[in-house]
Amino acid sequence: MTDVTLTKKDFTSDQEVRWCPGCGDYSVLSTMQAFLPELGIPRENIVFISGIGCSSRFPYYLNTFGMHSIHGRAPAIASGLAITRPDLTVFVITGDGDALSIGGNHLIHALRRNVELKILLFNNRIYGLTKGQYSPASEQGKITKSTPYGSLDTPFNPISLAIGAEATFVARTIDSDRKHLSETLRQASAHKGSAFIEIYQNCPIFNDGAFDQVKDNETKEGSLLQLIHGQAIKSSTYGVVRDGARLKLVELANVDESELVIHDASDPDPSYAFALSRLSGSALEHTPIGIFRSVVRPGYSAMVNDQLSEIIASQGAGDLEKLLNSGDTWVVD
Amino acid sequence: MSKPTIAVKSVIIRFAGDSGDGMQLTGDRFTMDTASLGNDISTLPNFPAEIRAPQGTLPGVSSFQLHFADHQVRTAGDAPDVLVVMNPAALKANIKDIPRGATIIVDKDEFTTRNLTKVGYASNPLEDGSLSSYKIHAVALTSMTVSALSELALSRKDAERAKNMFALGLLSWMYHRPTDATEAFLKAKFSKMPEILEANLVAYRTGWNYGETSEDFAISYEVAPAHMSPGKYRNISGNIALAYGLIAAAQATGLKLFLGSYPITPASDILHELSKHKKFGVITFQAEDEIAAVGSALGASYGGALGVTTTSGPGIALKSEMIGLGVMLELPLIIIDVQRGGPSTGLPTKTEQADLLQVMFGRNGESPAAVIAASTPSDCFTMALEAVRIATTYRVPVFLLSDGYIANGSQPWKIPDVGTLPDLHVKFAHTQEGFLPYLREPETLARPWAIPGTKGIEHRIGGIEKQDKTGEINYEPANHDFMVRTRAAKIAGIEVPNLEVDDLYGDAKVLFLGWGSTYGPIASAVEELRNNGEKIAQAHLKYINPFPKNLGEVLEKYETVITPEMNLGQLAMLLRSKYLKDIVSYNMVRGLPFTTAELVEAAMGVLHDD
C-alpha cells in the first residue's frame, strides 16, 4: 500500500494518445486511469503487457511499467513475469485478432493454468491497425477489404472460448459504460487467478456501430441481459429461464418473475456460464453483460511458488557443491 | 583357476540391440564403471527417432558406443573393437562399421528364421561363414538368462528383459570392471520392485560368471587408468552439464533461474534435469509451444530473473520473432539450441551443426544476437556460465549452441571447485530522478536493467523502434539508422577471450579450425597426424558472434585453413565474408560425428596436394 493517495493524473503518462477520434479505446483508457488509484497499489508494482493492434498501444499511455510486445504473445510474456514476480499486478491488453487469432493458443493456456493476469480483450470485431480486415470475432458474411464477397468463417464467441478454456473469471462489458467497466475491473482485480474481460469496443473507422444494438438508447435496455450475482437475469423485455439442463429466453410478459434464473457466477459447473454465453448471437439482440463466471481455483504463480517453498522446506535449500559432486565420482591423485 | 589377462591401451565397444533391449542403460552402466577405474572415456549413444519402432527391425536398432583408454580420448572412436548385438537387426545395422578381426558377441537365441527374414538375411550369418573374418562369440544370452531366473516368480517376458544385464556382466568380466557400483545402481533403481531387482542382479552376476567359466571366453583384458590431472571426477553428458551450468550461473548472478521450454529431442533432458532441482529455487515452465517458452523466459527476464529457453532447430524457427523482441528490448535472454539433423523434422535423434546461420541471421531486420558454442560435453558447463555472463553484462539475447552428439555423449569431468566460479552479480537500475531506459553504459553499451517494482523509474518499452536514450517510440530515419548501428556495435563489442592456437612447434602451415562438437574428432585427427610426423595446427572457435579479436590474425598466419563442419559450410561462409580468406570447407551431413580417419584423410589431402 502507498502512503500517498494516487490520482488519475498519476497514472497518466506524458505520451500523446494516438487513436482515431471517437475510438472506443479512449474511454477504456480514461476509465482505467481513473480506476487504478482505487487499487491502492503503488504504480511501480503495476505492469501492462500488450500485443500488437490499435488497442495494444494502451500501455504507452499509463504511467506504470509497460511492455508493448509482439502480435498475440502478451499472455506468454506476462505469464513468465507473473510466475517469477508474484508481487506484481499484471494486466494483459489485447485485441480480438491479437487474442483470438494469432495468440489464441497463449490465451487459452494462460486461462487454463489460471495465471494471475487481468486480461482485457478489446473486441471491435475487426483488425483495426491493419486497416480493416475481418477478425475471428467478425460475424459471418462480413464484408471487409479481405472479404469483399463476405466472410465465410464462423466467429468465436470470446466468452464461450474463455469458459471452454477453464477460465475462473469471465466477464463482458462495454467501452462507453464507464460505471459498468469500472465495476468489472474492480471485481476482476479482486479475483485471485486469471480474469478475462471482453470489452465491446467501437472502431468508428473500420467497423462503426458494431455494438449499437447494446449502446443505443432505444435498443440497449431491451438487449442487455444484466448478470448480477444473486439477481434475476433479464433485460427490459426478456428474461432467462431454465429449460431442462439448458437456458432459454422468454418474454417477460409471458413469465412470472419468480421463474427467472437467479444469477450465480460462483456456480462450479461451467456449463451454466457457457449456456449464458450462448444466449447472444452475432446480432446482439440478447446480450448478457456482466460477470458470467467467478470461481475460486488456486492461481498458477501461487502454486508454483508454494511448490518451491515446500520443496525447499522439506529438502533444504540446494547446495551447488553437493549437486556437482553427486552421482558416481572418483578421485585421481 | 583364473584365465590369462592381456593389457590393452584402448578399447571401443558398441552395444546394439532393439530399442526395447536396454542398450542405452547397459552402455551407461559400463561407462560409469569404466570411468571410476580412471580410464578416459568418450561415449556416443545413437537411437532411433521412433520410441518403439517394430521389434527386431532395422529402424528399431539402438546403440551405444564407448571408447576408453589409458590415455586421453577425444571421440567415441571410429571402429569398434567389440560389437555386442542382441538380434539380427542389430548385426545387420552395425556390421558395416566393424573392422575385420573385431570381436562380435551375439545373442544366438535371437537368430531365429523369423527374425532373420525380418531383416532380409537369407541364411544365418552365424552359420553361413559370412562372419568368418571376425571373432564370433555366439552366446545363448536369452535362454541362459531365463534359466538363471527360473527360480524367481517372473513371467518369461520379464525374465528375458534382464538379458542386457547378462551382457553387461559378461563385458564387465572381460574388461575387469568393478561390479559394486552397478549393483548399487540397480538396488536404487528397483528398490520398489524386489523381483525385478533380483532378476537384474542375478542376470548380471550370471553374465559375469559365464565369462569366468565358459571356455568360449579364454582371455580378459585390462586397460590401465589414464593420466589425468589430479582431482575429483564424474562422468557428464552435455545436457546435464548445461543444466548444472545454468544452476551455477543463477547462483553466481544471484538471480532466480526461470526456464521456459517446450519438449523437443535432443534438448528435453535439460528441461527434465532442471525440473528436478527446484530446491535451488529453479522455476521450470513447460509452455504450450516454443513461442510461449521463449516469451515466458523474456517476461521473466523483464522482471529481473535469469530467463532461459532450451530447444532444437525447429523450436528456434518458432522463437525467432520473440528473440527479435529480445533484441529490441535489450534484455538478457539465454537461448540454448541443441542442434539436430534438419531441415524440418529432419533427423530428430541425430547430430548436425546446420543451425549456425539460422541463429546468426534467422530474424527479420538487422537483429544481432550473441552466439557461442560448446565444444565437448563438459564444456557445456563452462559455456552456460559464459552465456549468462554475456547476457547479463550486455543485456542481450545469447544463443548457446550444442548438438545431439555432445548433448547425449559423455566424458569424465573434473568437478570444479564451487569457490572458483566467477562472480557474475548483476545490478538493477535503482530509484532515481530523470531515469532514461535507453541511456547506455559507455563501455558495454548496455541499457539499464530496470525491473518493475522499482519506484520512480516506471517506463514503457516495446518492439517499435525507439528513440535513443528515452526509449520513446521514434520513426525518424536518422534515429533508426543510429539505433540499428548501436545494437550491432553492442554485440560486436562483447569481450570474448582470444582464440588459442595449438601449433606444437609454431611451424605448421595448415590450420584445422572447427567449432562446436567437432572438437573431439579434430583433436583426435591432429594427434594422429602429428604422430605420423605431420605439421598441423588446431584452433577451435567457441565464440562466433562476436568472433575473437585475434581471429583475423590467426587466419592470416596459415597458408591453408580447413574447417570441418556437419553442415554445408556455414562457419566457412562467415569466415570468408568477414576475413576474405578462402577456407577449405570439409563437410559431412550424415547425422553422425566425423570419424578421426576421414579428418586425417582430409588433412592429408591438403598437406600433400602437390
Ligand SMILES: Cc1ncc(C[n+]2csc(CCOP(=O)(O)OP(=O)(O)O)c2C)c(N)n1
Ligand atoms: C507477426 C505479425 N503478423 C501480423 C501483424 C500485423 N498486424 C498487426 S495488428 C494486426 C491485427 C490487429 O487486430 P486486433 O488484434 O483486433 O487489434 P485492433 O487493431 O483491432 O485493436 C495484425 C494482423 C503483426 N504485427 N505481426
Ligand code: SF4
Ligand atoms: S482504427 Fe479503429 S480501433 Fe484503431 S484507433 Fe482507429 S478507431 Fe480505434
Ligand SMILES: [Mg+2]
Ligand atoms: Mg480488433
